[in-house]
Amino acid sequence: MDEDIPVIYGIDFQARCLVSQAAESDAVRFLIGTQSLKHENQIQLIDFDEESNAISRTVYAHPSGEVWNLSSCPFDARLFATCFNEVENSKVISKASLWQFPDKTAGAPAGDDSHNPATVPPLGKIVDFKDDDPTDTVGVVWESTASQKDVVTLKSNGIVLWDLVEGNSTVAKMKSCIPVEGKGHNRVLSGRWSPHHSNSVIGICTETSIRGIDFRTGKTSYTIENPHGYMVRQLDFNQNKAYDLASCGDDCTAKIWDIRNSAAGPLRVLADHSHWVWCVKYNPFHDQLLLTSSSDSHVILTSIASLSSEPITRDAEDEPSSELDSKENLVDGIINTYEEHEDSVYALDWSSADPWTFASLSYDGRLVINRVPRSVKYRILL
């Protein structure tokens, strides 16, 4: 039973960034970047012990400034990238850098003093993503497989593809730059690398549209115009269905789209939040499960079983025992609303190690780790 009890942890600073350590498949680990104008900002590595429900953290100093975006390298647990604000001459400039955890700890939490940055070896900055364009960098997106070691930075006005050349000191070489243009508000806000279509497409959210941009051609392969009325905050791809995409935004909804036929409207509209939805995440293993977080300070776990990649095979299997079916099958709808937060929840992520665990982070620095209810878990597994 205690598995369903949320674990709440305060990280002392305001924060907007939380990602799971993508390359880590054994331990439930999350990275958090803090936002403080007065103090030195931190990258906190949160390690969650599933047995004891205990959280231990290692705090690393992030000397460059407020962390506005954080992304973890999917093929090397030691690597991660941040976007941060630097104030120069009373101007705020957003930049991005690639970092590496110090070798000794290799991402593993150390002793009792680990929350004190002074006792922990500093982060190693590998490279700055620097180009001549002073436009704000708003995010770093890794390609999900290690084959090419490509990384993309999202700028307000376009996206830049980098090649990381390893050597004595790693160099980031700009491979190509694709501007994002169009009518209306096209400030790029966020993006995700599509795991399908031979990893050549990146999905980005501009203020009023969702676009898929193909790197081979540099062309826009699909566009969803004005999916959320005002602002689109984030998107996520279904890992198992090549054409499914979830988005969320300022109309308080999350929507599931089929990118082949987005003109016909979304496949599903989830309008359960009462304020802007900032974050949407498919469960990477079981695409029936979708997490959303909102500035109404709720996190909602929704079942979209009918849009999942699984139901077809399930139906075929379950046909002989149909009476069990009604009980066992997961129906669409809200599974749970998590109300542990008291401020806007700007970030959440599923653990990359345990498909049933997820973390959410509210602006006031409250980290909550939750698990999918056991009954739902069994229904999906059995």
Added chain:
Amino acid sequence: MAQRNPLDLNQPGFDPDQYLCRVLKEEALPDLIEHEIELQQQIKSLDSDMQTLVYENYNKFITATDTIRKMKQDFGQMEQEMEKLAGNMSAINQFSAQVTASLDPNRGKIRKLSETHAILKRLQFLYDLPARLQSCLESENYRPAVLAFCKVQSVLESYRHLTAFQQIHADCLEIMGKLKAALYLKFRRKSSTTRELAECIELFTMLKEPAEILCQEFLAHAEIRLMEDLEQLDEQLAWWSDPERRHQAVDILTFVDMGSNGFLSNVCLVVASYNDMFVCRVEMSTDDEESNELAKRKLIFFVSTLMERYFNSAKQRILRETVDSSTCEVYVRALDRFSRRLQAIDRLITETDYSRVGFKLVQEAASLRCRQYLSYLNNEFQSSLVEVRELVSAKPLSTDASQKLLLASVQKIHAKLMERCKTAQADVKAFVQPEVMFANNRSFYDHFCKVDVRENMVVAHFTDMFAASEELCQHGTEKLVGSPLLLLVLSRHYLDLNQSTIGYVMTLTREHFSQDERNVLGIPPTLFQRSKEVAQKLVNHFVHQEGLSISQMIRKSVETRDWLATNEPRNVRAVMKRVVEELTVIDQQVGQLFEEGNRKETGSGSSRRTRPSVVAARSQSRSAKWTNYSPVDTSLLSNIQKLFSERIEIFGSVDFSKVSILTGVIKIGLKTFLECVRLRTFGKFGLQQIQVDSYYMQQYLWRFVSDENLVTILLDEIVSSAVQRCLEPILMEQSVVEAICDRG
């Protein structure tokens, strides 16, 4: 009487002595004298009477004696006469016998002669027959020919072996063959009338033509004529279906009349004559019965094939007819006639039930009509939506008009609804007028009233209205579906529906379409529920739309400004003033339609002045802490603060009251303000500008909202977020803030 009274003078047993004794004893002398006189007188008169009598009788006796004497003399003469008579009579007898004997042989001859004459006459007739038949044939006067032939046929048959007759017989047969052929020709001629046909049939029957062939011939002939009727109908139908030629086609009433008077009455005629000729023949042997059955079956098959076609045409025409209020009555009359006429056929052929088929068609037509009316109602609703949309988006010239504009729109929508519901009901009422025959059918009446009108028209219209209005609430659609004001007007409209109009319309429907008190149906509760739901959805959406438009203003103003390089605040930013103006307009608009609503009384009006300073002081103290202590305290502090305030649901449901609606709008706007502030980094003056703006909002927004605290909390949070996002968090003196706001 028998009693002998010896004292009574008139009695036979009168005893004079006794009488005398008594008189002497009883009466006085004068009386005695008087008595004596009286008696004497009586005696005298009796004597004279006696004399008279004797005299008369004597005379009679004399006369009688004379008469008898005379009679004796007469009888003597009479005897002589009688004897004479007897002699004469016997002479006559003798003569008569003689005459009879002499005439007897001649009489036999005469009889023979007259018989021969008759035979000769008949023979003459026979010999003349071929010629007569021929002439009849030529003059097409078939009836006498047939009659004549029938008369002699048996004779000819029996004397066929005689050479003379053989010839005649052959001639006759030949002529009759021709005659039959001529008859068949006539029979098959299209122009022959049914009456002529009937005659033909009669003649054929006399000629003992086989009934089966006749049936077939008759029906085949009838079919040609009936098909013509049907083709005429089909032609009309084709014209009518062709939009270019529709004006040539007749209207539905004429069409039905054409069908009834042309086709149906011909069918009736055919059936009637067929029955007369083939079915209802009087002589009924078992054999006949069989053939009767056969004939009947033939007829039914024949009629049913034709009727099927007829129904087919009629159905197409009836179901495809479009009906509006002006033609509804005509349409119903046409249907009425249509179904009435079908009964005539059923009366003729008992085995069929075409009125049921027709009735079904009528029922179908009635349902279809109601469905058409439903779409008409829905279209009307859409057009009234368009109208109101134009009305509310038009800028009124005078403020006075604008103040009543929304109210007028609500009334207009309402009036249109009532009008179209009433019109539609009045129109379809034609279907259940008492003089309409099919309306008297219970099952039709019930089904029509309950299902067609009530469920499929009235209730369905409401449901469709709700659905159509809900579509206006789709989130984030690009096509601007409804101006916010339209949403507001509709919301009010549905609230009215919920409170009274639905009840009224349903009662109206019940009054029009149910005389049967037992079948009174209540108003479906889902209607009330739905209307309330939709009203709620619409008002919520109104709040969202207005909130978002305010949000947009605020968002743009926060996002586009460089808060680090901003100057020291001297004024409230213009956008804040615009927000307040905008809210004032919304307040005025909502006020037209909704009641004020309840405010949480948190204090007197003066709180407006005192409260902000408290707030400012609080945030100041907090910012002081923030700069002095570790950040842990900050989050702790803000958490503690939140513990004491309820969680605010931003895009929540609102009540149907002005303050609740306005509160909703303001909540959305302020929350956007907060979120936008958190994404920026502020310099000292940037922060102070936010401080000034918040104070200004505080001053103006309290009057719109139900709970002043709410505004305070949100603004408080905005300022404290700005403090946290500030590089140099130094707040302005409260007095300066107040001064700036008062000036602005």
